[in-house]
Amino acid sequence: MWGGGADMADPALRPIQRDWLSKTLAGLVLGAILALACSGLFARLNTAMPLGVRGQLAMWMVPPVWLGVLGGVYFFSSGVRAWLWLGAASAFVTGVFYLL
Amino acid sequence: MRSEFVRIYKAVHTWTGIVAGMALFIAFYAGALTVFKEPLAAWASPPVAGRMVPLADTPKLIAGVLAADPATARDFTIHMGDAEHVPGRMGWQVRDTDADDHDESSVRHYVGTLDATGQARIEASHPSQLASFIDVLHRVVGLPVDSDPNRWVMGLVAALYALALISGVVVLLPSLVKDFFALRLGKNLKRMWLDAHNVVGIVSLPFHLVMALTAVVFAYHDGIYIVQDKFVHDGKWGTAFQRQQPAAAAPGRDPASMLPPLELIARAQAFAPGFEPTALQYQQVTGPRAVVRVWGKDAAAVSPRARGGFAALDPYTGKVINSDFLPGRQSTPNLFVSSFFALHMAAFGGTAVQWMYFLLGLAGAWLFYSGNLLWVESRRRKRPRDGGEVPAQRRDVRLMAAATVGVCLGCVCGISLTIVGAKWAYALVGDANAWLLPVYYTTFFGCIVWAFLQGAAKAAVHLLWLAVMAALAIPLTSGLAAVAPGLNMWVNTSLSSLGVDITACVGAAALGWMARATARRVRQGGADSVWSEGPQPCLQGGVPGVGVQAK
């Protein structure tokens, strides 16, 4: 699932490290950044919507994304990979948000 | 999926579930009852002295009250119906400025009436806080006050709940299709509790996801808005809900020239057929931005709040100013936001959906209760097949079983007795609201202490019978009030108030069935369990300070 990707080696054979602390922190910290960036992107792309309701929808987006990331983070095969992948995703979405 | 992931997520599910489970039981049990907040308020409301001012006389009432107390113009409400929990035709609230927005206990209530000569009179009213008290238990997982820190605790519980849902689904995925709908009763008790837990959890998963996410939002929206204002809205969020100043402010408008309430209702209904108004909330009626919110319900639509939604009208011209919160008339983005509220609060589809949410809420409470039972059952030490001595159960398992029984049944007993107490305290000492909190927490903590002293097995039977009696006391109190008027109690005969009595009877029957089934297991089940009557009170075996009996 999430742990696969760039690595060409068979991901089914890679040992899975539990890394409770680092995975949980990655989900909490990077999940929050990713959720905030997604909500910002949503607000940037829907400027035609009145600010009142756009802001409410942007706020409602944060907990599902944040908790979704936190819930999925244990599928990474190690804490390091969780930080790398989620960090890259956060950096990408945040970058797009500031460029728009 | 690799089995290693299932093991990891099983650990996540176990820990989040065990930490949040009992708090969620309270939130769901109290929440199921909160669906019927208005009937509960109707049940507990003493009869109103004097007659309700006829709707046709309300313009005179409004003018008289505003002349007597001009500050009332800030915000007051005209109630359309005459349900038992409506203390008068015209009501308003005065709030301490330093109190929390959600704290209902510091609010003072007033009603305006007309006396026999047609003079307006202002009286303080003391509506029953029973329904709000149960709602607060629901909103802050059993804590007594709906304050910021308590809501943050609730938000944390809700976040753990969301994690428990995600991890629970991952754990279930490998056997999802094979075991769908399975509920295997029989010798394998762990299997039975697992099935009973899974079937509710997976089938009502959408309901639970909505509850978890909305609860997190209800707890943390202020904080999220502050951060987003800084990074996303460039500090402009504060202006989002300001209405534009009228070009020429007309100072000192005469509220006597407002359209009569029945006319305003007619305008709102002409704008939105099918909308059934329940109340008119007037705001700033003497100022340049006078507005009346025509609150009401529409069973055919999705409502933005538990009490329905509103059309904002100009009370002088009857023009509709804003329909952003009007059920059925919202723009798609507004409907999206309203749907979150409606799906949390059963604010769609009318009474049928309220009953279904009541049952889904109770099923949710059962989900958390059965989760704890499963945890206990999975850690059972079994007697060897070839006979031999009955092993002592682990102490943490005995403690968890006792805590589950004490907290969950303590909440059930406590809420029932608080409902009963609301009527008795009014009859005996007058101020019923002061007794809600002591009655609930005395019962709640009493049940917990009893569960730890007696052990889960015996206490479960005792407390279930206590719950039966407490639930039965609700209709018995109404019956007693009907046959013995000298007690200074009352029985309200509206369908919604009688519905509380009938529901309590059905609840008592269900609890009685559980009490008998539990007693059977305690007597006849295997002795190698915390649910056996055997000599294993949960505090036995080495808790410092507690007398240890001979084993």
Add this chain to the structure above:
Amino acid sequence: MSFFTLTGLLASLAGSTCLYLASPNQRWRLLPLPALPARSLALVLIVLGWLSFARSMQAVTATFVLVTVLMLALSVLPYIGALRGVGRGR
């Protein structure tokens, strides 16, 4: 409650029951209903339920109500089935 809300409730409850009875894990009857016909009937009844709800309420509301009925009915049916199974000594 309006007439179409009532028929919608009945149709979606009947559809849920068919869906449960077609499951190999059902305990209500001795044998499950034949899977394909029963599941097709369940689908038809559930669609009819939605159409009926949609006659008395807006489409969004009808969808929410239908999902609520399905969640409640499909949670409760396995319990009814299990208790009936116990009554029959299974």
